[in-house]
Amino acid sequence: MAKMGFDAHYRGAMMVARHLVQRGMEVVYIGNRLPEEIVRTVIDEDAQVLGLSSLSGNHMVMVPRILKLLRAEEVMDRVKVLLGGVVPREDARALLAQGVAAVFGTGSSLDDIADWIEAAVGSGSGAVHT
Amino acid sequence: MSHDEDALGSLAKDYRTTSGIPVEQAYTADDIADLEPARDLGLPGEPPYTRGIHRNMYRGRLWTIRQLAGFGTAEETNGRFRLLLDQGATGINCVFDFVTNRGFSSDHPLAEGDVGQGGVAIDCLGDMVQLFDGIPVDDVSVSLVLSNPVGAGAIFAAYLAMARRRGIPWEKLRGTLQNDFLMETVVLTAPNILEPAFSFRLSVDVVEFCMQHLPQWNPISFAGYNYREAGADAVQEAALVIAHALAVADEMVRRGHPVDSFAPRLSSFFTADNDLFEEVAKYRAARRVYHRMFEERFAPRDPRSSRLRFHVQTSGAALTAQQPLNNVARAAYHALAAVLGGAQSLHVSAYDEALCLPSEAAALTALRTQQVLVHETGVARTADPLAGSYYVEHLTNEMERRILAYLAQLDELGGLVAAVESGWVHHELLGTSYDRELAITSGERKVVGVNCFTDDVPIEIELFRFPSALEHQVETLEELRRTRDAGAAAKAIAELRKAATGRENTLPRLIDAVEAGASIGECCDVFRELHGGWQQPLL
Numbered sequence: 142m143a144k145m146g147f148d149a150h151y152r153g154a155m156m157v158a159r160h161l162v163q164r165g166m167e168v169v170y171i172g173n174r175l176p177e178e179i180v181r182t183v184i185d186e187d188a189q190v191l192g193l194s195s196l197s198g199n200h201m202v203m204v205p206r207i208l209k210l211l212r213a214e215e216v217m218d219r220v221k222v223l224l225g226g227v228v229p230r231e232d233a234r235a236l237l238a239q240g241v242a243a244v245f246g247t248g249s250s251l252d253d254i255a256d257w258i259e260a261a262v263g264s265g266s267g268a269v270h271t
Numbered sequence: 272m273s274h275d276e277d278a279l280g281s282l283a284k285d286y287r288t289t290s291g292i293p294v295e296q297a298y299t300a301d302d303i304a305d306l307e308p309a310r311d312l313g314l315p316g317e318p319p320y321t322r323g324i325h326r327n328m329y330r331g332r333l334w335t336i337r338q339l340a341g342f343g344t345a346e347e348t349n350g351r352f353r354l355l356l357d358q359g360a361t362g363i364n365c366v367f368d369f370v371t372n373r374g375f376s377s378d379h380p381l382a383e384g385d386v387g388q389g390g391v392a393i394d395c396l397g398d399m400v401q402l403f404d405g406i407p408v409d410d411v412s413v414s415l416v417l418s419n420p421v422g423a424g425a426i427f428a429a430y431l432a433m434a435r436r437r438g439i440p441w442e443k444l445r446g447t448l449q450n451d452f453l454m455e456t457v458v459l460t461a462p463n464i465l466e467p468a469f470s471f472r473l474s475v476d477v478v479e480f481c482m483q484h485l486p487q488w489n490p491i492s493f494a495g496y497n498y499r500e501a502g503a504d505a506v507q508e509a510a511l512v513i514a515h516a517l518a519v520a521d522e523m524v525r526r527g528h529p530v531d532s533f534a535p536r537l538s539s540f541f542t543a544d545n546d547l548f549e550e551v552a553k554y555r556a557a558r559r560v561y562h563r564m565f566e567e568r569f570a571p572r573d574p575r576s577s578r579l580r581f582h583v584q585t586s587g588a589a590l591t592a593q594q595p596l597n598n599v600a601r602a603a604y605h606a607l608a609a610v611l612g613g614a615q616s617l618h619v620s621a622y623d624e625a626l627c628l629p630s631e632a633a634a635l636t637a638l639r640t641q642q643v644l645v646h647e648t649g650v651a652r653t654a655d656p657l658a659g660s661y662y663v664e665h666l667t668n669e670m671e672r673r674i675l676a677y678l679a680q681l682d683e684l685g686g687l688v689a690a691v692e693s694g695w696v697h698h699e700l701l702g703t704s705y706d707r708e709l710a711i712t713s714g715e716r717k718v719v720g721v722n723c724f725t726d727d728v729p730i731e732i733e734l735f736r737f738p739s740a741l742e743h744q745v746e747t748l749e750e751l752r753r754t755r756d757a758g759a760a761a762k763a764i765a766e767l768r769k770a771a772t773g774r775e776n777t778l779p780r781l782i783d784a785v786e787a788g789a790s791i792g793e794c795c796d797v798f799r800e801l802h803g804g805w806q807q808p809l810l
Contacts, residue, residue: 150460246730
């Protein structure tokens with residue numbers, strides 16, 4: 142899980158991280174990073190899901206860059222990219238079209254996010270990595 | 272709409288305040304038998320200031336109405352300032368983008384998506400000159416919402432250099448800097464964070480400098496509001512504000528300054544949240560504890576040294592994206608709590624805050640909410656109108672007891688800075704926040720429009736974007752580097768490094784550096800090179 146650029150609010154990301162840990166998943170939180178560092182961590186940790194949190198609105202700049210790097214590193218097909226936070230509808234549509242697997246905006250429940258991950262990762266590569 | 276409930280539903284069966292204080296069916300004199308009015312309440316304007324810091328409270332002076340402004344470039348925000356002043360605003364409340372707030376240059380690779388978003392971008396003295404062009408800064412009070420000590424000093428230095436360039440003496444400047452190391456190390460996150468002890472030291476450098484040169488400036492504002500938005504409950508909010516004030520006072524005294532030379536200018540910033548009576552009790556208890564702790568630890572002679580002055584912003588976290596007009600009602604109750612609690616100034620949050628930057632209609636409604644409160648409800652006619660209420664006095668006593676227990680716990684951990692370094696404060700806030708989230712998810716805690724009385728109207732989020740700010744700031748920085756005396760700038764940065772390495776106050780060196788053409792980012796890089804790279808203990 143990562144925050145992009147200077148996005149400063151981490152509470153939502155931490156709530157999700159805590160909840161996923163409660164649900165038996167392993168979460169690596171790396172804080173505010175450049176797209177290159179985020180993608181490097183996905184590879185090093187062999188992550189099944191990349192959670193990106195956006196409250197400042199920088200996702201339209203940063204997410205496409207991350208997706209491009211994931212494709213360049215040929216890991217796009219083994220990681221699901223989730224975007225959470227304050228995401229306008231048209232942004233969500235555009236990013237889903239570019240390869241983001243799901244967007245969880247304002248008002249999403251923690252259980253919905255955990256359920257989605259269990260379903261998505263379970264169908265892909267087996268059990269949730271703990 | 273919700274179906275099988277009647278119009279109100281039923282009251283939650285959990286009879287506790289939001290911070291967990293048990294509430295009885297009714298209160299009597301027995302519940303406040305230990306209250307000694309002369310000792311514990313006094314009169315308004317008299318120790319222990321439970322009843323407010325002014326004798327005549329709002330009769331003498333109404334609270335200040337202060338609304339936020341700041342976006343895009345200095346020029347764009349300057350236009351907004353002029354508009355606000357033309358329309359009768361008495362103060363300016365300037366917000367900066369996260370890049371500026373953290374003291375990075377706008378052309379930093381991480382900054383691309385954030386320049387000018389959610390606040391104005393400032394990279395150098397020239398930007399600051401433009402930001403306040405034509406604004407009578409010797410006349411209006413200016414709040415610079417610079418949260419993080421890493422950048423607050425450098426940007427404040429640019430503000431002081433701007434005033435000097437215009438021939439305005441610093442003694443005439445009135446305003447507030449947030450400058451709160453908990454904002455930098457606990458409440459918010461960013462790339463390359465300073466070590467808490469160093470961030471704290473930088474914040475006290477500003478307090479020390481202002482004590483010597485800016486008698487009308489509030490050099491720090493303990494941002495309880497933001498502690499609360501990050502997860503704290505009312506007790507934690509008040510306790511952390513007081514602990515922070517005590518820590519600053521300790522450090523200033525250690526540096527050899529008598530308490531009365533700086534304490535009157537320490538200021539605080541609280542939220543006003545949903546639980547109306549608990550919020551009122553929070554303000555009252557906080558004033559009492561603050562007074563008693565300052566008396567006990569520092570024995571000031573000036574009565575102003577132990578008075579807790581505070582600004583209130585109504586809660587953003589309590590507002591919902593669902594059914595946003597409900598937030599007008601919420602914010603009005605929040606504002607009522609602030610006024611019943613004796614706030615010195617007030618910002619009412621806009622009803623669309625959970626969806627976007629405030630629209631004109633929402634910002635105007637927020638202003639009108641304040642005006643209705645002042646002119647129609649009559650709540651400001653008398654000071655501390657809830658004094659003597661069995662319930663409110665009981666809650667005030669209980670808040671005081673819990674705040675004191677929390678302060679004792681922080682002392683045991685070695686003080687506030689140590690409690691931040693160990694991650695204790697982070698875990699406290701995240702724990703409270705997570706519990707509340709689960710209580711909302713389970714329906715144990717009701718939020719209208721979110722987990723009850725819901726409808727199917729989709730949430731429409733709207734983001735303001737100012738695409739031109741990045742390009743403009745990159746050009747500004749390029750021009751700065753091209754036109755400045757590179758030798759002079761490098762020398763000033765070297766002097767700054769020397770001060771930061773030793774114990775010399777960093778602010779005079781920051782002023783020299785921005786005047787010599789150093790960018791804000793270059794100044795703050797010095798701090799990061801010395802004490803950056805701290806990992807926030809979040810998980």
